[in-house]
Amino acid sequence: MAEPSSLGVSSGDDLRRSTENLHDVLAATDQVVEIGSKFYPEDDVEDEYSSSNLDLEFSPGLDEDEYDLPTLDAIPTLESILAENSDDDDDDDLKDLLPDGKLKETKSTAAFDSRQKPLMPAPSALSEDIHGSVLKTLGLPNIRTQLDKTKAQLDSGFPTAMTVGKMIAIGTSRGLVLVFESGESKAMKWILGDVIQGSQYGAISAIGFNTDSTRLICGYARGQLTMWDVLSGKLLRTITDAHPPGHAILQVEFTDNLTCALFNDSMGSVYMMNFKRKMGIRSTESKCLFTGSRGEVCAMEPLHMGFMSSRHPLNHYSLVALATFSKVMLVSISPTLSVLYSHPLKGDPDSLPLVGWHFVFIQTDEGKVFEPVLTFARSNVVQFSQVSCDEEKQIFISQLKTLKVPYKVAAVKWMTFQIILLLDTTEIVHVVDVKSGDQLGTLDIGYVELVYSTSFFKSLATGGNVSQALASASRHACAQSFITWNGEVVLLGMKGVYVLSLRSWKERLDVLVKESKFSDALALGLAFFRGTAKAVVGVSGNQKEFQEAVAEATLDNLTAYVEFSIQEKKLQSDIPKAEKYEFFTELMAICADYCIAFGRTDVLFGALYECFRDNSAGRAADRKSG
Numbered sequence: 001m002a003e004p005s006s007l008g009v010s011s012g013d014d015l016r017r018s019t020e021n022l023h024d025v026l027a028a029t030d031q032v033v034e035i036g037s038k039f040y041p042e043d044d045v046e047d048e049y050s051s052s053n054l055d056l057e058f059s060p061g062l063d064e065d066e067y068d069l070p071t072l073d074a075i076p077t078l079e080s081i082l083a084e085n086s087d088d089d090d091d092d093d094l095k096d097l098l099p100d101g102k103l104k105e106t107k108s109t110a111a112f113d114s115r116q117k118p119l120m121p122a123p124s125a126l127s128e129d130i131h132g133s134v135l136k137t138l139g140l141p142n143i144r145t146q147l148d149k150t151k152a153q154l155d156s157g158f159p160t161a162m163t164v165g166k167m168i169a170i171g172t173s174r175g176l177v178l179v180f181e182s183g184e185s186k187a188m189k190w191i192l193g194d195v196i197q198g199s200q201y202g203a204i205s206a207i208g209f210n211t212d213s214t215r216l217i218c219g220y221a222r223g224q225l226t227m228w229d230v231l232s233g234k235l236l237r238t239i240t241d242a243h244p245p246g247h248a249i250l251q252v253e254f255t256d257n258l259t260c261a262l263f264n265d266s267m268g269s270v271y272m273m274n275f276k277r278k279m280g281i282r283s284t285e286s287k288c289l290f291t292g293s294r295g296e297v298c299a300m301e302p303l304h305m306g307f308m309s310s311r312h313p314l315n316h317y318s319l320v321a322l323a324t325f326s327k328v329m330l331v332s333i334s335p336t337l338s339v340l341y342s343h344p345l346k347g348d349p350d351s352l353p354l355v356g357w358h359f360v361f362i363q364t365d366e367g368k369v370f371e372p373v374l375t376f377a378r379s380n381v382v383q384f385s386q387v388s389c390d391e392e393k394q395i396f397i398s399q400l401k402t403l404k405v406p407y408k409v410a411a412v413k414w415m416t417f418q419i420i421l422l423l424d425t426t427e428i429v430h431v432v433d434v435k436s437g438d439q440l441g442t443l444d445i446g447y448v449e450l451v452y453s454t455s456f457f458k459s460l461a462t463g464g465n466v467s468q469a470l471a472s473a474s475r476h477a478c479a480q481s482f483i484t485w486n487g488e489v490v491l492l493g494m495k496g497v498y499v500l501s502l503r504s505w506k507e508r509l510d511v512l513v514k515e516s517k518f519s520d521a522l523a524l525g526l527a528f529f530r531g532t533a534k535a536v537v538g539v540s541g542n543q544k545e546f547q548e549a550v551a552e553a554t555l556d557n558l559t560a561y562v563e564f565s566i567q568e569k570k571l572q573s574d575i576p577k578a579e580k581y582e583f584f585t586e587l588m589a590i591c592a593d594y595c596i597a598f599g600r601t602d603v604l605f606g607a608l609y610e611c612f613r614d615n616s617a618g619r620a621a622d623r624k625s626g
Contacts, residue, residue, distance in 0.1 A: 130523045132508035134431045134441040134535050135421075137498055142186040143168070144496030150178060150188075155195060159451055160203045161480035162492040165213035167230065170492065171204020177218055179230065190233040192216070193226070200224075202248075205456040206263065206480060210254040211304060217261055219249025221461035225263070227275070242286040243271050246465065248456040251479060255302045255318050257334070262289075262320060266459040266466050268296020270322060272333060289333065295324040296470055298457075299479065301355045303372055303387075308359060313389035314372065321374055323353035325469060328376040330387065330397065341397040343385070347378030351408055351425075352473045354378065356484075358414035362386055362400075373400065375420070377409050382422065384434065403437055405430070410476040413484040415502055419535050421489055425476050429500065433534045440535050443500070448493040451481040504538025509553055518561035525554025526597060551598040558594055559603070562587065562611050588612060 147170070150156040157173030167189065168180045175198020179190040202221030209216055209230070216228045223245050227237040243265055252263040264270045270290040276283045290297055303319040305312060318334035323345065330341040345353050354377045362371050374385045374397075382403040388396050407430075411423040415431075419440070422430040427450060431440040457474030459466045481492035489500040503511070505528050512521035527533035528550045539546050565587060569580055588608075595604035 129438075130520045130527070131440040131534065132503075132520065132524050133511040134503060134508065135429065135443045135500055136503050136507070137443065137445070137500055140186055140497045140499065143170075143180055146180070146186075146188050147178070147496065150176070150191065154191070156191075157198075157203070158494060159492055160456075161205060161207045161451075161453070162483060162490070162497070163207045163209050163216070163480075164483050164485040164490045165209035167209070167213055168490070168497065169207055169209065169216055169230075170497070171207045171218060172198075173203040174198040175201055175204060175220065177204060177207065177216070177228070179216070179233075190228075190230070192228050192233060192235075193218075202461040203456075205453065206249045206252045208252045208254055208261070210258050210261075211256055212258070215254070215258070217252050217254065219252045219263055221248045221456055221459075223247050223249060223265065223462070225249060225252065225273075237275070237282055237284060239273070239284050239286075242273055242284065243269065243288070246459075246462045248459045248461060250298075250453065250456060251300055253300065253302050255320070255333070256305055257318060260318070260334075262300060262302060262333075264297050264300055265292075266457060266462075266470065268292025268298065268324070268467075268470065270297050270300060289331070289337070290322060295326060296467060297322050297324055298352050298470065298473070299323040299355045301357055303357050306359070308370070312370075313391070313393065314387070314395070316393055317389075317395070319387070321355040321357070321376065323355045323376060323378075325353060325378075325473070328353065328355060328374075330374060332395075340395050341385075343376070343383070343399075345376065345378045347381070348408070349469065349472050350475060351379045352410075352477055354409065354412050356412055356414065358417075360417050375412055375414070377412050379408055380405050382409060382412060382420075401434065401437075403432070403434075405432075408476075411478055411482040413482065413489050415484070415487055415489070416535070416537070419502065421500065423478070423482055431502075431535065436534070438534065445491065445498075445500075448491050448498050449495060450478055451492045451494060453477040453480050502535055502537045505533070505536050505550065506538060506553060509557065513557050513560065516564075518557060518564070521557045522554060522561070522594065525550055525557065526594075529554065529598060551600055555595065555598060555600055555603045558591060559607050559611065562591060562608060566611065584612065 147156075147159065151158070154176070155174060156176045156178070159170050160173050161171040163169050165182075167182050168186070170178045170180070172178070174195050175193050176195065177190075177192040178188060179192065181187045181189055200222075201224045204218055205221045206219035207216065214230055215236070216230050218226045218228070220226075223243065225237075225239040225242060226235060227239070228234065229236055242263070244267070247265040247267045247269075250264050250266060252261060254261045259275045261273045261275070262270060263273070269288060269292045272287050272289050274285045274287075276285065300323070301321050303314070303321070305315055308315070316335070317332050319340075320331050320333055322329045322331055325345070325347075327345050328343050329339055332338045332340055347353070354375075356375045357372050358375065359370055360373045362369050362373075369388070372387050374387055376383055376385075382405065384400040384402075386398045386400050388398070390396070405422065405424075407422075407424040407426070407428070409422050410425050411421075413421045413423075415421055418434050420432050420434055422432055423445075424430065427444065427446045427448075429443045429445055431442070432438070433440055452475070454474045454477055455461070457466065457477050458464055458471045464471070483490045483492075487501070491498040491500065509521050509525055509528075512518075512524065524533060528536060529547055541549070565583075569575065569583060575583075591608050592604055595601050595608070
């Protein structure tokens with residue numbers, strides 16, 4: 001395979017100078033080039049990248065041909081709708097509801113009491129802070145079953161680390177690696193290693209696929225590494241001299257170059273491995289990029305260009321973000337070794353630094369750009385910086401945003417261009433809109449029994465020879481069990497694997513209706529229709545088709561709400577008829593407001609009209625008004 005690129009780098013400011021050892025620039029001041037950037041709204045993202053949040057504009061004007069409005073000789077008034085006469089006695093109709101002729105008092109499960117006013121806010125009074133249930137969890141029972149079987153039959157131990165790519169690989173406490181297909185069956189493809197090797201090397205402490213999931217590299221609690229061919233299940237390399245022995249591997253990551261990988265150990269040092277093969281003989285060259293004696297690196301993340309690798313100016317570089325307890329650094333490891341950026345980090349002694357990457361649409365003075373955003377956090381502060389490259393291959397870093405949250409952050413993962421998940425130290429997942437900083441929802445994942453890497457950060461398998469700072473901060477280390485992949489977050493628990501994903505817009509409405517939160521469902525539906533909702537996924541078709549689908553679903557919910565309200569009134573025998581009349585008059589007015597807001601007066605004079613006309617409670621109200 002091709003060796004790393006040797007293209008030259010144009011000289012920049014002092015922060016970008018090349019050096020054989022990174023320690024010379026650790027004290028460099030933070031220099032940021034401001035270009036007036038801000039996060040670009042998710043609802044303007046092109047279909048090539050996402051259909052999550054369309055830029056929908058509400059127009060109050062109605063076109064009779066477009067909306068197929070019914071032809072009416074005379075538009076009925078609210079009074080005329082409620083004034084449909086009935087020859088039946090209203091009280092007799094109500095008594096027919098129960099076999100014994102007695103009225104039954106029921107307790108509503110809805111989020112409102114139909115005895116109270118107002119019934120439901122009009123569209124103009126709806127809150128924009130209603131998001132519904134944004135996040136959902138899916139367990140993978142096939143993987144859980146196979147984990148249990150291998151534990152019982154092979155004494156494989158409990159899960160310790162996971163990586164996700166085109167397959168799912170799970171390392172265990174006995175040094176085995178279980179590889180599962182990523183299809184619906186989640187069938188086990190390989191069991192790599194054996195317990196004899198595991199007794200020598202210890203537990204799997206870190207694991208990572210290369211970019212095409214053809215190679216898998218594993219780090220062990222006692223410091224060794226192995227590389228496997230995932231297609232054949234063959235062991236390719238056993239690496240025992242990549243770093244000083246006796247220190248656990250904390251993280252191992254391939255770069256976009258398939259012959260290069262990085263790892264950090266429990267001494268806080270970072271190493272780069274280059275893999276070579278000559279005349280059928282495989283070899284590994286290791287180089288120390290950063291030694292922990294000047295500040296322990298607790299987190300690292302290489303930038304993966306993905307589908308942008310062939311058309312983005314940064315494709316000439318191989319970049320990695322490193323984080324110590326006191327600063328985050330952006331380092332170029334190819335074509336030359338240099339520190340491009342550093343930024344101070346502050347936090348409590350019991351919190352680890354965190355780093356991550358995601359490509360995001362950003363609005364600049366020159367227009368929209370699709371750039372990588374470096375995310376770094378510690379304690380309760382999350383920061384975002386844009387990394388860009390000009391035509392002369394000069395790299396610039398611009399700080400975009402800082403979020404402060406009222407909890408300590410244990411993990412940060414991107415879901416979409418604008419939505420991140422923050423895991424706090426009490427195992428609550430927070431869904432956050434980056435642009436506004438709004439929290440859209442939370443989910444308690446305590447039931448997952450998340451796997452932590454605490455014992456590896458403390459290097460217990462080699463005698464606990466780590467600093468007090470690293471040991472104290474490692475309680476919530478979960479980089480190997482809280483992993484993002486294709487817009488989802490995959491969780492490794494003690495007994496299985498779970499997937500967190502964003503609910504579609506339709507699922508969010510359905511959940512609210514199932515919980516009888518009709519008012520919230522209508523508010524959220526109108527927000528989808530108007531394009532003001534956040535974290536919108538599951539959109540299909542163009543803008544008009546999406547609006548039509550939202551209107552149809554929301555007005556179905558409105559009809560269900562009306563039917564529910566009417567039924568409630570039927571069962572409340574102690575309400576005066578005059579009050580019932582007032583109730584239904586207000587309810588009909590609200591229905592009219594919503595139908596007009598969605599441009600669907602056909603529903604008002606159709607399904608909703610029938611609900612009121614055919615209902616005995618409404619007729620009783622009419623007789624009272626007469």
